[in-house]
């Protein structure tokens with residue numbers, strides 16, 4: 696949609712950058728929010744060259760979301776309105792460390808769930824009031840079943856997905872064009888997964904994930920798996936009896 700006003704939270708994630716390029720090519724007005732001011736300026740310049748009508752930036756730690764309503768309202772004024780809010784930021788954390796270091800566990804939960812919940816609720820409130828707007832929450836297939844290798848991160852992502860479904864249900868009552876969608880990503884080659892063996896057919900590039908997220912911003916949901924085959928992979932994983940599942944080390 697040309698002239699769309701888009702707030703991107705976690706704009707320096709590899710998948711966010713690819714998604715922002717798709718919005719820029721459509722002439723969107725963008726507000727990029729992330730921690731690193733210098734990298735934000737570089738990305739903003741790139742997106743202007745790619746066709747964005749306007750690119751503003753705000754540098755902050757998004758885990759600090761207590762004043763999400765005020766911040767979102769300020770950014771909305773900067774853009775002259777808001778049509779779409781996307782949540783991209785996140786951190787895998789270290790599962791083994793989270794099991795004994797509760798401060799580390801809390802950091803994973805705060806960044807992947809608590810703060811995201813606050814940003815999402817602030818966006819939902821704005822969209823409900825204007826009866827229009829699209830909230831896109833990037834979650835993970837890790838949230839579909841607790842697994843020993845990453846269940847603290849998975850719990851946060853699963854909680855975010857439930858919150859997103861609830862917001863989608865709430866906004867569906869408004870009777871306008873307000874909506875929310877949760878995008879559950881499978882394995883994507885980005886800095887987050889550096890160090891993993893990333894070969895094989897289950898792995899996607901950031902540009903593939905970005906295309907699915909960009910589509911989800913205007914249609915589909917409330918829950919989208921990307922790529923699509925993860926819906927069936929996770930169906931099988933969810934249905935596996937504990938007696939069998941507990942024999943794996945997933």
Ligand SMILES: NC(=O)c1ccc[n+]([C@@H]2O[C@H](COP(=O)([O-])OP(=O)(O)OC[C@H]3O[C@@H](n4cnc5c(N)ncnc54)[C@H](OP(=O)(O)O)[C@@H]3O)[C@@H](O)[C@H]2O)c1
Nearest residue numbers: 707708709710756757758783784785835880882883885887
């Ligand atoms: N890659 C995958 O396989 C995969 C799978 C499922 C879901 N996802 C989800 O996809 C989203 C995008 O991840 P990605 O793969 O693109 O990884 P990425 O390139 O590593 O991006 C993660 C981003 O989150 C930012 N971030 C972390 N904590 C932050 C905070 N407190 N405030 C502001 N920014 C913060 C990081 O910023 P800094 O550079 O400042 O640290 C980084 O830019 C995440 O929500 C992730 O959980 C990814």
